[in-house]
Amino acid sequence: MTTVVSVSGGKDSTALLAFAVVSEAPDLLAVFADTGHEHPETYDYVAYLSDWLVDQGHSPIRTVRADFSGKIARRRAYLERIAAGEAENQRGAVRYTPEAAARAAEAMVATGIPFLDLCVLKGRFPSADVRFCTSELKVIPIYEQAILPALEETGYVESWQGVRADESRARASMAPVVDLGGGVFVVRPILRWRVEDVFEAHSAVGLAPNPLYLGGVSRVGCMPCIMARKDELLAIARRWPEEIDRVEAWEERVKRASKRQAASLFPTCRGRGVGIRAIVGWAQTSRGGKQYDLERLIGPHETGCSSIYGLCE
Numbered sequence: 001m002t003t004v005v006s007v008s009g010g011k012d013s014t015a016l017l018a019f020a021v022v023s024e025a026p027d028l029l030a031v032f033a034d035t036g037h038e039h040p041e042t043y044d045y046v047a048y049l050s051d052w053l054v055d056q057g058h059s060p061i062r063t064v065r066a067d068f069s070g071k072i073a074r075r076r077a078y079l080e081r082i083a084a085g086e087a088e089n090q091r092g093a094v095r096y097t098p099e100a101a102a103r104a105a106e107a108m109v110a111t112g113i114p115f116l117d118l119c120v121l122k123g124r125f126p127s128a129d130v131r132f133c134t135s136e137l138k139v140i141p142i143y144e145q146a147i148l149p150a151l152e153e154t155g156y157v158e159s160w161q162g163v164r165a166d167e168s169r170a171r172a173s174m175a176p177v178v179d180l181g182g183g184v185f186v187v188r189p190i191l192r193w194r195v196e197d198v199f200e201a202h203s204a205v206g207l208a209p210n211p212l213y214l215g216g217v218s219r220v221g222c223m224p225c226i227m228a229r230k231d232e233l234l235a236i237a238r239r240w241p242e243e244i245d246r247v248e249a250w251e252e253r254v255k256r257a258s259k260r261q262a263a264s265l266f267p268t269c270r271g272r273g274v275g276i277r278a279i280v281g282w283a284q285t286s287r288g289g290k291q292y293d294l295e296r297l298i299g300p301h302e303t304g305c306s307s308i309y310g311l312c313e
């Protein structure tokens, strides 16, 4: 049997990793799915967790990545054929002109950054309704690069996930154990844990939490996640403006690869504007999006700890 523990660099998966070590989970394999859209602090933190794991007598965390270079090359060749006059063979209300296909072909180049390459390939960013990022960047790479090889070796795999019921209604309805068939089980050992239990698990084994929590983010993952709240986005823009610059450059690149010549990380809504820069401006406004809210902008915690978990108390 192999225990595959998915590690994201967030508090819940770190608590899960601590629990797996303390409970002596058999043949522990910790896996990190790198989306290429994480904050540098998260990469450092995963390295810190990996070192800790080695100190405990386990293998280091295995990093897995989705690779879209083959699909991008095929898509580019297809676009080049349309640019040369071949008829488009895909359905859709919007058709490529040869000029638009030539422009999209030029942008259709793999960078090796999984999140960006996936969006360039699809010509759009994921959204709450079309959330292809989790499956393409995390679920499939972990399955193909960690679970399947372990299954071939040991014939039985438990995939441990650090989800908790009190995070959302969807998670509250999840089962603690799911049999996926073929010798693979999903196990959720911390499903009933509270957030206090999670941080206690960190300190019980001497692990510090990811420092990003001190910067005001409530979730560690993509920076920013497509599901980020207004407050989180504001915290990111204030503390890590370079992440906003990076996303703005990505938007430009995905836009060039898209059929409609439009792409933004967050959906375009009336009153919010288009693109990450406009959304950050909107995040600085009070309800209704018209007036700047000075308390939000300057903030009583501008220089202090703004962790919503009070980690510096």
Ligand code: SF4
Pocket: 035, 126, 131, 133, 134, 137, 138, 221, 222, 224, 225, 226, 227
């Ligand atoms: S953290 Fe957010 S943006 Fe990243 S893969 Fe998950 S849902 Fe998508």
